[in-house]
Amino acid sequence: xxxxxxxxxxxxxxxxxxxxxxxxxxxxxxxxxxxxxxxxxxxxxxxxxxxxxxxxxxxxxxxxxxxxxxxxxxxxxxxxxxxxxxxxxxxxxxxxxxxxxxxxxxxxxxxxxxxxxxxxxxxxxxxxxxxxxxxxxxxxxxxxxxxxxxxxxxxxxxxxxxxxxxxxxxxxxxxxxxxxxxxxxxxxxxxxxxxxxxxxxxxxxxxxxxxxxxxxxxxxxxxxxxxxxxxxxxxxxxxxxx
Numbered sequence: 001x002x003x004x005x006x007x008x009x010x011x012x013x014x015x016x017x018x019x020x021x022x023x024x025x026x027x028x029x030x031x032x033x034x035x036x037x038x039x040x041x042x043x044x045x046x047x048x049x050x051x052x053x054x055x056x057x058x059x060x061x062x063x064x065x066x067x068x069x070x071x072x073x074x075x076x077x078x079x080x081x082x083x084x085x086x087x088x089x090x091x092x093x094x095x096x097x098x099x100x101x102x103x104x105x106x107x108x109x110x111x112x113x114x115x116x117x118x119x120x121x122x123x124x125x126x127x128x129x130x131x132x133x134x135x136x137x138x139x140x141x142x143x144x145x146x147x148x149x150x151x152x153x154x155x156x157x158x159x160x161x162x163x164x165x166x167x168x169x170x171x172x173x174x175x176x177x178x179x180x181x182x183x184x185x186x187x188x189x190x191x192x193x194x195x196x197x198x199x200x201x202x203x204x205x206x207x208x209x210x211x212x213x214x215x216x217x218x219x220x221x222x223x224x225x226x227x228x229x230x231x232x233x234x235x236x237x238x239x240x241x242x
Contacts, residue, residue, distance in 0.1 A: 007075070047089075077136050111148040111231055125234060127158055132205070
């Protein structure tokens, strides 16, 4: 299957290795991956901050950068959720209405695509240790994924996945929320990390690098024995890493 790859600006700028691992995983699952280097942002930061006109400008570029009739896959539940759900507020009954609807039907978060579309869940990945999976707000509530990442992680050799207490609670990042309400944001990260430590986890794994960056920052500041991983990085371990 041919797929177009959407790499959000957050991953492009801060976690490029996750982008490359996403390509490796998709190719191992049998996909031909195409990437348009002109792509930029989905418009989520502007949208969440209330600048809807700016979000519409950026979103219009997104709609022009991708095809209406090709599957689009992204290693970000947050950005996928933005396109799937909130583009309705920007493009309903506009000249972009029809193309927007077509793209919304064809864009998938990575784990959702692998499990539900390709029905492919074994990559030969290896990671020793115990992990908790963090359900990002966007993954759980906007992309409706819960079982899919856990199914993929259950096939990783050497990895034990245990459930995280209050796993459906936000990690505290929330984009500009972490800036505007830094004390609350930090306390939420602390709670999430404390629960991971109580579960005797070595790793926190998720579909969203933004959540993981927030949690890893708290972990590093407090010199705690935990490491965060995006699920694409885990699925590429043992065979796909350079």
